[in-house]
Amino acid sequence: MDLKPIGDRVIVKQDEVSEKSAGGLYIASSSKEKPTSGVVLAVGDGKFSDNGQRLPMPVKVGDHVIYGKYGGTEVEVDGEKVIILRAEDIYAIKG
Amino acid sequence: MDLKPIGDRVIVKQDEVSEKSAGGLYIASSSKEKPTSGVVLAVGDGKFSDNGQRLPMPVKVGDHVIYGKYGGTEVEVDGEKVIILRAEDIYAIKG
Amino acid sequence: MDLKPIGDRVIVKQDEVSEKSAGGLYIASSSKEKPTSGVVLAVGDGKFSDNGQRLPMPVKVGDHVIYGKYGGTEVEVDGEKVIILRAEDIYAIKG
Amino acid sequence: MDLKPIGDRVIVKQDEVSEKSAGGLYIASSSKEKPTSGVVLAVGDGKFSDNGQRLPMPVKVGDHVIYGKYGGTEVEVDGEKVIILRAEDIYAIKG
Amino acid sequence: MDLKPIGDRVIVKQDEVSEKSAGGLYIASSSKEKPTSGVVLAVGDGKFSDNGQRLPMPVKVGDHVIYGKYGGTEVEVDGEKVIILRAEDIYAIKG
Amino acid sequence: MDLKPIGDRVIVKQDEVSEKSAGGLYIASSSKEKPTSGVVLAVGDGKFSDNGQRLPMPVKVGDHVIYGKYGGTEVEVDGEKVIILRAEDIYAIKG
C-alpha cells in the first residue's frame, strides 16, 4: 500500500460483504450509522492535541477493526479499493 | 469477549428487555432519550484531554450500568449481540 | 441509593408536585425551560477540565436543589423514581 | 435570601417595571433580546476556566445590574420572585 | 457615564446618523451586517482566556470606533441613549 | 489610512474588478465563496491564543492578497472604500 494517510487518518481494506464477515464478526445495527469491518492497511502519524502534542494512534497495520462508514472515503489505488477514515470513526479492534 | 473498544468506548451486553431488569432496576423515562441497562464487557484505554493526557475510564468490566442508547451501535460477535458506546453515554453504575 | 452517577452527573429525588414545594420553595417560570426542585441522593466524582484535572462537584448528598428538567432522565430503582442530571443543570441550592 | 447559586449563576431581584426604573435607568432596545435591570441578591462561586482555575465573579451582592432575560429563570422563594441567570448574561453595573 | 460594562463589553455613544459621520467617516456596506460608528464611553475589565488569564481590552474611553450592531443592546441612562456591545464586535479604531 | 483594525482584522483595498487584476492575478472560482484580491492597508495586533498569548499576523501592510469576501465589511473613510476582514479570511499572498 503506497498511500500514507494524513494526521489521524487510517486506510482500511473493507471485508467482503457477507452475512458472516472475516473472523466470525457479524454486524447488525439499528442505529443511524451502519458499522462495517475491515483490515488496517496504513496509519497516519496522529493528530495534535490542543497543546501541540502529537497523540498516539489507537490502531496499527493489520488490525481487524469495526468502523462507521459515515466519514469514510472510498479510493482505488492500483486497482485496489480502500477506505480512508479517521481514527475517531473506528469503534473497536477484533482481538 | 475479543473486541477491544477504541478510546473512551465501552462494550455492553444489554439486559434482557423486561419490566423489571436485572438487579431490580426499572427504567421509565419521559425524556427524549430512553435509557437502558446492561453489563460492561470491555473498556477502552480512555480518551485524551486537550493537553494530551489520557483520562481514566469511569467504568470497569462487570459493572452494571444505565446508559443512553442514542450514540450506541449494535454489533454481533461470534453469535453474541453487544452494544458499543462512549463512556459519556453512561449515566450511572448500579452498586 | 445504590446508583453511582458517572462524571458530573447527580441523582435527585424530585419534590412532590404541589403549589408550595418542600421548604416553602415555589417555582413559577415564564422561560423556555421549567425548573423543578428536589433532594440530592448521589453525586458523581466530577468531570475533567480540559487539562485533565478533576473539577469539584458543586452539590453534595442532602442538598435541596433547583434544577432544569431538560437534560434529566427519569429512572426507577427498587421501586423509587429518581432523576439523573448533570451538575450543569442545577441552578441553586436552598440554604 | 437563602438560595445559593451554582457556578457562575447570579440571583437578581428584578426592578419594578416602569418607564423610569430604579436609579433613573431607562432601557429601550431595538435588538432581539430585551435587557432588564435589577439588584443582585446572591452570587455563585464562579465557574472554572479550561485549565481548572475558578474565575472571579464580575458582580457582588447589592450591585444594580442590566441583564438579558433570555437565559434567566424565574423562581419564587418564600413569596419572593427572583431571577436566576448566568454572569455572562449581565451586561453592565450601574455605578 | 455611570455604567460599568462587564467582561469584554464596551459602551459606545453612537454617532448621529448622517451621510458623513463624525471624523469624515462614511460607512456603506453590502455585507449582511451593517457597521456603525461611535465613541467609546466605558470599557469592561476584559474577559478571561481559557487558561484563566484576563485579556487586555483593545479599545479605551474616547476611541472613535466602527462596530457591527448585530450583538449590541441599546440602553438609556439618565436620558442618554448608549449601546452595549462586545469588544469582538468592534472592527477598527479611527486614528 | 487612519483606521486601526482590532485583533486579527486586516484592512484591504480591493483591486479594480477586471478580467486580469493587478499583478497578473486572475481569480475564477467554482466554489461557494468567491475569492477576491487586494492590497493590505492596515493590520491589527493579532488575536490571542487560548492560553493568552498574542499570535503573529500572517500578512503585513503592502501585501497583495487573495481573500474570501464572505466575512468582510465594506467601509468608506475620507472618500476611500476599503474592506475590513479577518486574517483567517486571507488565503494567500502574491509573492
Add this chain to the structure above:
Amino acid sequence: MDLKPIGDRVIVKQDEVSEKSAGGLYIASSSKEKPTSGVVLAVGDGKFSDNGQRLPMPVKVGDHVIYGKYGGTEVEVDGEKVIILRAEDIYAIKG
C-alpha cells in the same frame, strides 16, 4: 508558483481529469464529498495550536495528494489554474 498560502493552507495543481489519474491513482467515491488528486505547489507555515505553538505541515512541495474539494478555492495565477485548500482537507499522500 509565486503564491504563498496563509496558515495551514496548501496550493495544489489538480491532476488532469481521467479515468486513471497520474501515478495509477483512481478515485471513486460513494460518500458525500468527492475526493480528487493533485500535486502540492506551495505550503503555508502552519496554523497555531491552542497554546500558541505553530504546528508542522503534513505535506511538502511535490507531494502527490488525495484531497476533498469541498473547502477548496480555484484560483488562476499567470494563466495557471490552482486549488487553495487547508491541510485538513488532504486525506493521504501517494508514496
